[in-house]
Amino acid sequence: MIVARVQQSLELFAPGKAEAPRVAPRATPSQAQLWIAVTLPSLAFECLSDRGDSQAPAVVVEAERGQQHVVAASRAAAEAGIASGTKLQTAMALEASLRVFERAPSLEQKSLESLAAWAEKLTPTVSVEAPESLLLEVAGSLKLFGSLDAIKAKLEAELARRYRDFRFCVAPTATAALWLARAASADVLQWRQLAGSLGLLPLKVTRWPPDVQALLWDLGLRTVGDCARLPRDGFARRVGRSYLLELDRAFGRSVDLRAEYKAPQSWSSIAELGEESVDSAIFIEAVEHLLDELCAELDRRQAEIVAIELAFEHLHRPPTVERFDLREPTLDRERLLRLIEDRLERIVLAVPVIALRMTSGVFRPLERSNADLFEAKPHAERASALLERLQGRFGSSAVYGLRTVSEHRPEKAWAKSPECGGQPAERESPAHEARPLWLLQKPVAIEARRDSLELVSGPERIESGWWDEQDVARDYYTAKNERGQKLWVFRDHRTRSWFLHGLFG
Amino acid sequence: MEWNDWHAHIWRGKAATVARAVIPTGFRDLDRALPGGGWPLGALTEILADGYGIGELGLLMPALAALTKEDPAKPKKWVAWIAPPFIPYAPALQQHGVNIDRLLMIHPTSGGKNRLWAIEQAVRSGSSVGVLAWVAAADADDIVLRRLQLAAEEQGCWVLLFRPANARLQRSPAALRIHLSQAQSATRVEIIKCRGGRPGVVDVAGFALDGAASQASSR
Numbered sequence: 211m212i213v214a215r216v217q218q219s220l221e222l223f224a225p226g227k228a229e230a231p232r233v234a235p236r237a238t239p240s241q242a243q244l245w246i247a248v249t250l251p252s253l254a255f256e257c258l259s260d261r262g263d264s265q266a267p268a269v270v271v272e273a274e275r276g277q278q279h280v281v282a283a284s285r286a287a288a289e290a291g292i293a294s295g296t297k298l299q300t301a302m303a304l305e306a307s308l309r310v311f312e313r314a315p316s317l318e319q320k321s322l323e324s325l326a327a328w329a330e331k332l333t334p335t336v337s338v339e340a341p342e343s344l345l346l347e348v349a350g351s352l353k354l355f356g357s358l359d360a361i362k363a364k365l366e367a368e369l370a371r372r373y374r375d376f377r378f379c380v381a382p383t384a385t386a387a388l389w390l391a392r393a394a395s396a397d398v399l400q401w402r403q404l405a406g407s408l409g410l411l412p413l414k415v416t417r418w419p420p421d422v423q424a425l426l427w428d429l430g431l432r433t434v435g436d437c438a439r440l441p442r443d444g445f446a447r448r449v450g451r452s453y454l455l456e457l458d459r460a461f462g463r464s465v466d467l468r469a470e471y472k473a474p475q476s477w478s479s480i481a482e483l484g485e486e487s488v489d490s491a492i493f494i495e496a497v498e499h500l501l502d503e504l505c506a507e508l509d510r511r512q513a514e515i516v517a518i519e520l521a522f523e524h525l526h527r528p529p530t531v532e533r534f535d536l537r538e539p540t541l542d543r544e545r546l547l548r549l550i551e552d553r554l555e556r557i558v559l560a561v562p563v564i565a566l567r568m569t570s571g572v573f574r575p576l577e578r579s580n581a582d583l584f585e586a587k588p589h590a591e592r593a594s595a596l597l598e599r600l601q602g603r604f605g606s607s608a609v610y611g612l613r614t615v616s617e618h619r620p621e622k623a624w625a626k627s628p629e630c631g632g633q634p635a636e637r638e639s640p641a642h643e644a645r646p647l648w649l650l651q652k653p654v655a656i657e658a659r660r661d662s663l664e665l666v667s668g669p670e671r672i673e674s675g676w677w678d679e680q681d682v683a684r685d686y687y688t689a690k691n692e693r694g695q696k697l698w699v700f701r702d703h704r705t706r707s708w709f710l711h712g713l714f715g
Numbered sequence: 716m717e718w719n720d721w722h723a724h725i726w727r728g729k730a731a732t733v734a735r736a737v738i739p740t741g742f743r744d745l746d747r748a749l750p751g752g753g754w755p756l757g758a759l760t761e762i763l764a765d766g767y768g769i770g771e772l773g774l775l776m777p778a779l780a781a782l783t784k785e786d787p788a789k790p791k792k793w794v795a796w797i798a799p800p801f802i803p804y805a806p807a808l809q810q811h812g813v814n815i816d817r818l819l820m821i822h823p824t825s826g827g828k829n830r831l832w833a834i835e836q837a838v839r840s841g842s843s844v845g846v847l848a849w850v851a852a853a854d855a856d857d858i859v860l861r862r863l864q865l866a867a868e869e870q871g872c873w874v875l876l877f878r879p880a881n882a883r884l885q886r887s888p889a890a891l892r893i894h895l896s897q898a899q900s901a902t903r904v905e906i907i908k909c910r911g912g913r914p915g916v917v918d919v920a921g922f923a924l925d926g927a928a929s930q931a932s933s934r
Contacts, residue, residue, distance in 0.1 A: 556824075589790040589791075589792075589841075589842065590790075590791075592840055592841055592842045593791070593792075593793070593840070593842035595840065596836060596837065596840035596842050596843075597819075599836055600821055600833060600836060600837075603823075603824070603829070603832070603833075604821070604822065604823050604824050604829070604833070605824075608821065608822040608823065608824070609819065609820070609821050609822075610819075610820050611815075611816065611818060611819060611820065612803065612805040612808070612815045612818050612820065613805060613815065613816075614805045614806050614809060614815070620804075620806075623805070623806050624802070624804060624805035624806060625805075626820075644807075644810065645804055645806045645807035645810055646768075646804060646807055647772040647773065647776075647803065647804055647807045647808065647811070648767060648768065648772070648799075648800075648801035648802065648803070648804060649801060649802040649803075649804040649807075650801055650802070651801070651802060693766060693897065694769060694896075694897025694898075695766055695767070695768035695769055695897070696768050696769070696770070697768060712801075712804060713767050713768030713801065714768055714770065714773065715767050715768055715769075715770070715771050715772035715773065715801075
């Protein structure tokens with residue numbers, strides 16, 4: 211009945227408008243949208259971490275034109291008759307033991323963003339509607355989750371976990387969903403029901419400025435439907451074009467674009483220690499806590515990281531920053547923890563620490579390769595994890611592979627390979643003469659002990675390097691000393707002196 | 716048994732009479748003296764010697780060449796060298812047929828604790844097929860060695876500890892303990908203790924100065 215009446219009025223209303231198209235059913239499948247609006251009436255209160263006993267009456271207030279107004283109230287306060295918009299003085303009169311908190315918009319925003327980041331599990335189209343709402347477009351996710359009810363069930367479970375006071379509502383347009391949620395209306399799944407349901411909503415769900423609402427009230431308009439029934443050009447002229455546009459959006463007569471929430475591409479969080487400390491056990495506890503957060507975030511975002519920064523914050527000095535580089539992307543909490551633990555064992559902090567801040571490197575999309583099937587990847591991961599741990603503890607230059615270099619000078623015929631055998635090195639042709647398995651870091655003068663050496667084979671003349679001014683001219687011999695050690699010695703051509711350069715280990 | 720046929724589960728916790736996974740040493744006399752005919756894999760081997768340059772590495776080269784051989788069917792595993800006293804010389808290792816891509820050099824910050832930590836990491840990671848480590852006598856006591864022995868068993872890793880000769884007096888859970896000394900042109904291998912075998916002395920000749928490369932490449 212009512213539906214029919216409103217639609218009829220819309221039809222009557224339509225010919226009067228010049229710029230907007232006639233009301234048309236537009237729910238063609240290709241452009242069908244389904245929005246869920248989540249609204250958190252007590253967010254201003256619930257986002258406060260130090261709000262204390264939930265049974266006690268408490269309110270969050272905000273100053274407006276010199277007057278303190280209640281923004282959100284605890285359940286006990288609500289039972290005492292305190293509602294959003296009540297003046298603080300009135301509230302105090304109603305409930306003497308009232309606890310009063312300042313509003314913290316940044317905490318509200320953070321709480322919403324955290325929810326938005328979670329909601330990206332359900333749909334890529336999430337938008338934050340400050341101060342207390344979230345919009346999700348879920349038409350594209352229906353197939354994935356099977357049904358709208360399945361999505362709603364997931365959403366409800368998460369909301370119940372996070373908040374005490376929440377509502378959500380489904381509608382074909384974003385604005386309609388938001389308004390319906392504010393009014394705690396039933397879901398609207400069909401286009402033809404939209405106008406009817408919206409029409410019944412009181413004007414305050416629009417959150418239009420008080421003077422606009424007062425004007426409409428004076429005109430005798432009580433519901434959204436009353437406004438929609440007015441001639442469009444008259445409404446635009448007397449109330450404002452932007453409000454007409456908002457009505458159009460709600461009724462689906464105009465495109466309703468929302469800024470999509472894009473979760474940040476890195477992550478940072480801080481763990482306060484409460485008091486200054488140098489105890490690494492306390493640090494580890496904080497690190498574990500931070501890693502829990504980080505890994506939950508990585509899991510939610512289906513991302514991996516290749517670097518972490520841990521800043522030890524001091525009271526009166528710039529923070530001590532430790533950086534951890536991973537050899538390959540990971541989201542493995544244990545691996546990150548071991549890496550940090552190893553480093554914590556080593557580092558010495560000059561001053562006590564008051565807080566730990568962990569900052570992740572850039573998130574990378576998770577890559578799952580089929581290699582898992584053949585166990586090749588887990589092995590490569592284990593190998594990388596070993597390198598990370600060793601390099602994390604001893605420094606990256608303390609762990610390396612070997613390669614040969616095509617060079618005649620023995621000390622230059624090998625090199626460290628920082629890749630640790632990542633790629634097979636090209637084969638150099640080995641020297642013809644036998645080389646010792648041990649090479650000394652630097653040749654050692656053995657002039658004094660020359661007589662006790664028995665030369666077994668040689669000489670092998672090596673003359674090379676004139677181009678880089680580190681040229682050598684040496685005769686190499688295999689020698690044996692009185693203890694039976696087999697040595698690789700040479701006589702320098704220019705100085706005629708003897709050196710030990712290697713051992714046949 | 717082929718060296719790569721071992722599997723940790725075959726022999727874990729069994730008595731010494733059960734056939735163990737071994738890798739041939741590449742020296743006939745030494746293979747005969749060792750139970751199973753080679754170095755015990757998945758176990759701790761202690762090599763006690765004073766001084767270097769007495770063929771202590773040459774003794775291992777044929778086995779290392781076999782262990783590092785490229786095999787597409789097997790995951791790539793390292794042979795980790797922990798705290799070597801000198802530079803393991805890559806051209807010489809290649810002459811002995813060792814695939815140097817599989818070698819990993821680790822230089823722990825000084826201190827016995829760091830070394831043992833590195834050894835344990837390398838063994839436990841499951842990504843090392845062999846670990847060669849140089850430790851002082853005082854650094855490794857019975858308890859530490861027992862832990863390494865267990866880790867080696869779990870991961871099927873060939874763990875070699877080079878220690879000074881005075882470590883001989885310490886108790887050790889190692890599956891094999893040998894003492895090296897120089898005897899004429901040969902390296903004398905004295906088997907001090909050998910699980911499932913008998914002590915004895917073997918002279919291993921001719922690899923340090925000339926024969927090593929040919930021995931290794933013939934395998």
